[in-house]
Every structure is written in C-alpha cells, then in structure tokens.
Amino acid sequence: MVSPRRVLRLLIVLCGFGAGPLPALAQDVPPLEAPDVTTLLAPTGPSSGDVAPAPDTGSADAAGTVAAPEAEAPPCGTQTITIARMTWPSAALLAEIHARLLKAQFSCTVQVIPSDLAPTVAGIVAAGQPAVAPEMWITRVAAQWNEAVKEQKLRQVGLSYAASQFEGWYVPDYVAAAHPELKSVAALKDDWQLFARPGAKKGTLVSCPADWACAIINRNLLKAEGLDGLFDVVEPKNRFDLDQMIGAAVNRKEPILFYYWQPNATLAQFGFQSVDLGPYNKDDFACLGKRSCTDPKPSSFAPEPVVIALAQWVFTGAPEIAAYFQRAQMPMDEMNRLLNELNQPNTSVEGVADRFVAERQEVWQKWLGTPAPAATSEAPAPDGAVPSVTRPSTPRPARPSLDNLPEPSRPSPSLDSAPPRSLTEGGMN
Secondary structure (H helix, E strand, C coil), X not given: CCCHHXXXXXXXXXXXXXXXXXXXXXXXXXXXXXXXXXXXXXXXXXXXXXXXXXXXXXXXXXCCCECCCCCCCCCCCCCCEEEEECCCHHHHHHXXXXXXXXXXXXXXXXXXXXXXXXXXXXXXXXXXXXXXXXXXXXXXHHHHHHHHHHCCCEEEEEECEXXXXXXXXXXXXXXXXXXXXXXXXXXXXXXXXXHECCXXXXXXXXXXXXXXXXXXXXXXXXXXXXXXXXXXXXXXXXXXXXXXXHHHHHHCCCCXXXXXXXXXXXXXXXXXXXXXXXXXXXXXXXHHXXXXXXXXXCCCCCCCCEEEEEEHHHHHHCHHHHHHHHHCCECHHHHHHHHHHHCCCCCCXXXXXXXXXXXXXXXXXXXXXCCCCXXXXXXXXXXCCCCCCCCCCCCCCCCCCCCXXXXXXXXXXXXXXXXCCCCECCCCC
C-alpha cells in the first residue's frame, strides 16, 4: 500500500511545487489562480459541518430481545489522521498543536505531512490524504477548492481563527490609552497632528511597500475618508523596513499610524490597537484596489475565509474528530503570541507547540467540548506533557456558517503567517 506521505510527495511534484528554485521567502503563499472568483462553493446535502450520528447502542428483534451492541468504533476511525503542515509558521504551529492533542486526547495515530495549498487539495481529492488542513486560505486555490467541493471530496468544517479580519490600520496601545477617541478612522481628522513629524504640515501613515496592492488600497482609503489632505504616505522598501519603522517609533514611545496584518508576531511583541475603518462593502473595496478608482468610498479591508478543511471520510469514519475540529478556533491574539514566542532564540515550531498544549489548557480544552477548569495551585505539567482531561461522550458543537464566503483578493509575502489578501500582485488597474 502506498503511504500517505509518498502520495503527497508525488502530488507536490505534479502540482509544480517540487521543481525549480524556491521562492525568496519560504512562507510565501501561492498567488490567486483566479483573481476574478467571487464565490466559493459550500458542500451540497447535509450541513457542511454536520457529523455522522452516533451508532445505536442496540436493537430489539420481533420477540423483544435486545441484540448486543456493536463494538464502538475508535474515535479516529481506522485510518491514520494525516495533517498538512504548510510552509508558513502559523499553519505549521496549528498542524503540530492538533497532532499532539489528537494523540493525547483521542489516542489517534497521527502523521504530520509537509505540504502546501494546491497539493493539499489535490491530495484530498485523489486519495483522501491529508485528512486535515488546519489553515486553508481557500481563495488562493479557489478553482481547485470549488471543484473538490463539487466532487464531495472535502468539507470546510470551521474557521481556523476566531476572527476573519486580518488586516487594517493600527496605533500603539500607549497612543490609544492617551487618546481614547482614536477608536475610529473619523477621529483622525481631528488628531492628525499626533502623527506629524517635527515641522511637517501633515500627519504620516506608514503603509506597505509600493509594489504591494495594499499600498494602492491605503492611498485610496485616505481619499475616501477625506484624509489625503491631512496625511502623507510613507511606503517602506520591504517588510523588514516596515517592521523597523514600527519598532523604532515604539521604542521611542512616539505616535505612529501604520498598516499591518495578522496573525503576526509583531502585533504580539508590541501592544497595538486597531482603528475601526467602518463596515466592509464588496464593491467599494474592489474600487479601492484599483489605481483607476476615481471615486473611492470608505470600506474596511475585506474579510478572509481561512478554514479548517477535512477529507470527506473524516466526517463518516471519525465523526468525533470532525466535531473536535468544528470547535478548534484559535484566538487571534493567542496565535500572535505563539508567533512571537517562535521568533525567540533557540525555539522551534515543535517546542512552541509542546508548550502550548502543556500550559494553555484553558484555550484548547474548549475544543474537546468541555469547559476550561478553574485555576488551581497544583504543579504545572512537565514541559511537553498534555494534561489529562475528560472528553464528553457526545460532542455537540456549533458550526460556523461558511455558506456565503467573501470574494478573494490579493495575497502577499509574510514571514509569520499566510499573507493577507490585499498585498502583492501585479497588473492591478
């Protein structure tokens, strides 16, 4: 029998991810294959997050004799639970965290498989492997995703994060504390002087590099909000310059207004507050992304569908595992914290995952369907050990609705996580 790892390696080669030089940043997510795709399909039939009902405990014959119940199926089914570990750190962390919890709490046989977005979808369609993709940025592979859903080979079980807004404008927390009125973009009209350099007649918005699509969006958004006459735009050369500008301002406790995205270590390393950009409007945001947008209107950045994907067989063969992943939404602040920890010297994805499952039971126990325990004075579990908890016999999770997914936009390089939708892509209007 061909192993799941060998199947994935073959698919990676067939999809073109094994040939030629590697990209400059190993964490880059492939660009959109079909930028004009605006609708991602939800599975037909039962709700895409529904799991198979629990087996009957027994049945009576005509004489009323109750037959012995069938042996209870193992929670993980009869197959190895293979988990796709994507190339960017946030997805790698999720893969390793879920692998440890499935082993410790469900006694699953788990295998973590290196993969990427397109090979993962192809592998699920061809062989049902990997069984789990914990962080699928599905707009990046919209055509493949839609086809796999039509063929009922995979399902979207839930959201990877307890948030869908991944990018926006931010100010340091010390600025937000001193100026609580800066909760919304409208307040920038009165407080622009806070962000002006000495002797400057305008405030400064630190945007993203000029060849990222968010640079166009940020300039148009200033016009839409009537702030283009009050703010100049600074576009750093690259991601590293952007981080350096932010770090330098924070170290000096200077006010700074800047664009950024998450999950990301930078937002955990320093304290920041987002600026409310108002509601999202699909048509208005589409115009904000065009150089030729002559009448820009306000809109927040588009939400991004980042989902946990499961092979179809998991729902029927391992319903308790499917139920676990329905609940397994990682808080965004928690992932930012993990990424910041990963940036520290002498750390690894595996080490950070070990510490998370050993020390952050209040986060992951809810994924098992049980409430987090009250704080106790007991000694903590050894490093890497997973505390023992009692799982419910019949999990009844609530499934996030993903029937109407937002349109895709522009991806970008990121060192910490999959890029947000509105970063680099050439050929914008």
